[in-house]
Amino acid sequence: xxxxxxxxxxLTEPVVVEREFETVDMNINIGPQHPATHGVFRMVLTVDGxxxxxxxxxxxxxxxxxxxxxxxxxxxxxxGYQDRTDxxxxxxxxxxxxxxxxxxxGIEIPERAEYVRLILAEFNRLLxxxxxxxxxxxxxxxxxxxxxxxxKERERIQDLFEAVCGDxxxxxxxxxxxxxxxxxxxxxxxxxxxxxxxxxxxxxxxxLMTNNEVFVARCRDVGAMTADEAISFGVTGPMLxxxxxxxxxxVDEPYSIYDRFHWEIPVxxxxxVYDRYLVRLxxxxxxxxxxxxxxxxxxxxxxxxxxxxxxxxxPPPGEIYMRQENPRGEYGIYMVSDGTDKxxxxxxxxxxxxxxxxxxxxxxxxxxxxxxxxLGSIDIVLCEVDR
Amino acid sequence: xxxxxxxxxxxxxxxNEPPPGSIADVxxxxxxxxxxxxxxxxGDDVALTIPADSxxxxxxxxxEDERLQMNLLRNQTAVDWEERGLEIVYHLYSIPLRQAVTxxxxxxxxxxxxxxxxxxxxxxxxxxRECREMFGIEFIGHPDPRNLLLDEDIDIxxxxxxxPLAPIETEQGVDVEFFTKQHxxxxxxxxxxxxxxxxxxxxxxxxxxxxMTEEEREERRAEQAERVARxxxxxxxRRAERLAGAPPAGGPRPEGAAPPPPPAAAPAAASAxxxxxxxxxxxxxRPPAPPPPELPSIPDAEEDPEGRAAAxxxxxxxxxxxxxxxxxxxxxx
Numbered sequence: 272x273x274x275x276x277x278x279x280x281x282l283t284e285p286v287v288v289e290r291e292f293e294t295v296d297m298n299i300n301i302g303p304q305h306p307a308t309h310g311v312f313r314m315v316l317t318v319d320g321x322x323x324x325x326x327x328x329x330x331x332x333x334x335x336x337x338x339x340x341x342x343x344x345x346x347x348x349x350x351g352y353q354d355r356t357d358x359x360x361x362x363x364x365x366x367x368x369x370x371x372x373x374x375x376x377g378i379e380i381p382e383r384a385e386y387v388r389l390i391l392a393e394f395n396r397l398l399x400x401x402x403x404x405x406x407x408x409x410x411x412x413x414x415x416x417x418x419x420x421x422x423k424e425r426e427r428i429q430d431l432f433e434a435v436c437g438d439x440x441x442x443x444x445x446x447x448x449x450x451x452x453x454x455x456x457x458x459x460x461x462x463x464x465x466x467x468x469x470x471x472x473x474x475x476x477x478x479l480m481t482n483n484e485v486f487v488a489r490c491r492d493v494g495a496m497t498a499d500e501a502i503s504f505g506v507t508g509p510m511l512x513x514x515x516x517x518x519x520x521x522v523d524e525p526y527s528i529y530d531r532f533h534w535e536i537p538v539x540x541x542x543x544v545y546d547r548y549l550v551r552l553x554x555x556x557x558x559x560x561x562x563x564x565x566x567x568x569x570x571x572x573x574x575x576x577x578x579x580x581x582x583x584x585x586p587p588p589g590e591i592y593m594r595q596e597n598p599r600g601e602y603g604i605y606m607v608s609d610g611t612d613k614x615x616x617x618x619x620x621x622x623x624x625x626x627x628x629x630x631x632x633x634x635x636x637x638x639x640x641x642x643x644x645x646l647g648s649i650d651i652v653l654c655e656v657d658r
Numbered sequence: 659x660x661x662x663x664x665x666x667x668x669x670x671x672x673x674n675e676p677p678p679g680s681i682a683d684v685x686x687x688x689x690x691x692x693x694x695x696x697x698x699x700x701g702d703d704v705a706l707t708i709p710a711d712s713x714x715x716x717x718x719x720x721x722e723d724e725r726l727q728m729n730l731l732r733n734q735t736a737v738d739w740e741e742r743g744l745e746i747v748y749h750l751y752s753i754p755l756r757q758a759v760t761x762x763x764x765x766x767x768x769x770x771x772x773x774x775x776x777x778x779x780x781x782x783x784x785x786x787r788e789c790r791e792m793f794g795i796e797f798i799g800h801p802d803p804r805n806l807l808l809d810e811d812i813d814i815x816x817x818x819x820x821x822p823l824a825p826i827e828t829e830q831g832v833d834v835e836f837f838t839k840q841h842x843x844x845x846x847x848x849x850x851x852x853x854x855x856x857x858x859x860x861x862x863x864x865x866x867x868x869x870m871t872e873e874e875r876e877e878r879r880a881e882q883a884e885r886v887a888r889x890x891x892x893x894x895x896r897r898a899e900r901l902a903g904a905p906p907a908g909g910p911r912p913e914g915a916a917p918p919p920p921p922a923a924a925p926a927a928a929s930a931x932x933x934x935x936x937x938x939x940x941x942x943x944r945p946p947a948p949p950p951p952e953l954p955s956i957p958d959a960e961e962d963p964e965g966r967a968a969a970x971x972x973x974x975x976x977x978x979x980x981x982x983x984x985x986x987x988x989x990x991x
Contacts, residue, residue, distance in 0.1 A: 330806065502730050516753060594732070601732060625785075628780070
């Protein structure tokens with residue numbers, strides 16, 4: 272063979288030959304069934320060596336036509352679909368939908384129901400961010416540890432939800448005009464107890480990840496986006512705030528009763544993955560602050576639905592774009608009524624959809640391993656992207 | 659309850675005009691030549707209806723003007739109003755000034771064409787792709803007008819009201835009747851008669867293994883062993899043919915039949931005890947491998963440096979020749 276021709280040849284001195292390797296661009300397909308894509312998401316990366324030169328995302332594997340289905344159901348019937356879009360923040364999505372219908376139909380809801388809704392939605396934000404911490408930690412390299420630590424607290428929040436509405440993920444608890452039924456008797460005490468545990472859990476996550484050298488090295492200056500870039504891509508939520516824009520719909524366009532509480536909007540500086548993590552971590556603490564105030568202010572008795580509700584909702588013709596701050600960003604429902612008992616048009620503005628569209632500039636000219644981290648930091652829920 | 663949740667619709671005048679000093683007046687001042695029709699939505703937003711040919715201008719100047727600063731395109735969609743046409747909707751927001759506006763425009767139902775605003779907002783890229791596939795609106799100047807959520811080859815517009823909800827499976831090529839009605843079992847194809855063994859093996863009235871008696875199980879095992887042996891013989895024959903470079907006997911392999919019927923050459927191969935001898939004669943037909951060349955010995959560097967270099971070059975040449983010959987042999991030249 273060819274190799275044997277060199278036998279007996281002994282090099283006395285090492286010879287270093289410097290030459291530039293010309294690598295060929297290569298296409299790498301990731302997904303749709305890949306654990307790093309957090310669902311059914313596919314992207315084709317063109318890599319030059321280890322540097323990503325181009326990225327083409329493919330979505331739509333989970334497209335179920337939710338808007339079309341909602342247009343063919345009556346106003347109350349399509350509510351359950353909202354649980355199936357953002358399954359990690361189902362209360363928040365439900366809340367946007369029922370708010371849109373209520374404002375379209377001109378229904379006033381009792382104060383106590385508003386408080387319960389807000390408390391459950393903020394708990395759901397905590398749950399979703401705990402889920403992010405676990406999944407993102409796995410992306411970065413904490414196999415198992417991050418998941419088990421964060422799921423401990425997530426489990427407690429889910430137990431609370433189960434006590435309130437009987438379900439752990441697909442709640443379907445909000446109703447147009449109020450709530451399905453009263454929360455259980457010890458709701459406020461249980462919530463305080465869960466909050467105590469959650470505060471410990473947030474500190475645990477903080478101590479586990481924030482100052483870890485490997486974690487910082489993997490996250491710092493990865494996927495950085497400037498504020499203008501992020502706004503141009505329609506990025507909202509913690510990703511936009513990490514880029515230094517203090518845009519939070521709970522403050523900028525206050526809805527519900529958020530103007531009764533005091534809290535701060537955490538804002539990042541560099542817009543990289545590490546800032547997104549820090550913003551989410553601080554948001555969890557702020558959620559706890561909101562929840563403590565809301566639990567103290569909440570009326571202990573009172574109606575949870577209006578005295579009179581029409582059996583069949585027929586809102587007057589008109590349109591509304593209802594938007595609220597979900598854990599992932601601005602979730603919007605654009606609803607058009609034509610006066611019948613079915614909405615003429617329902618459009619769901621999904622925050623993940625537009626956050627994901629900003630993936631391409633984040634991964635171009637970055638390392639392939641950083642592309643996975645950047646994708647994980649978006650915190651996508653593919654059911655919500657595809658709707 | 660805050661007062662802003664109180665519905666204002668019944669008390670409002672039927673004209674639904676926005677109050678003076680609203681953002682509609684700013685738009686009218688900035689762009690006096692564009693005809694704005696303003697109204698208030700149920701969400702207390704100002705909705706401006708403009709002609710379709712001025713969409714790009716209005717949105718671009720709305721972003722650049724100091725009094726508007728609409729830097730966030732938060733949502734973009736369309737509404738199908740059937741005979742009245744399509745209504746395209748843009749929801750804009752100004753983060754510095756905290757003001758929202760809705761820009762709407764009417765388009766014809768068939769052949770709707772709009773200028774793309776991807777050069778103003780990157781966000782419009784995916785939003786317009788979705789709008790195009792769902793409503794069939796063409797966006798002039800879009801850099802990447804492929805389908806986004808739907809299959810890339812599919813050319814339907816599902817969010818049009820004319821698109822049916824239920825019989826979507828028909829458009830996807832799914833035989834709906836097959837799943838909704840009881841069907842007789844499909845008649846056996848004619849190819850199965852050519853392979854009686856295969857037809858018998860795949861007979862539908864076979865018992866489950868759990869229900870079989872011991873003799874039946876014994877029978878079944880023997881049958882399976884026979885099928886395995888036959889498949890091995892056939893594989894040996896095929897391998898021999900392939901190595902000899904001959905076209906496979908019996909034409910293309912039938913698809914679907916579980917054990918392929920043995921070709922005419924099978925009995926000859928089956929008579930041999932092993933599969934290896936069957937392929938052995940075929941290998942002999944090929945040109946014999948070239949014998950390894952004798953390699954020149956390499957002299958010591960101190961004694962004969964030139965001879966050493968020549969010997970090394972010679973060995974490299976021989977090695978390359980040998981490698982080329984082996985490659986050619988493996989390729990079957």
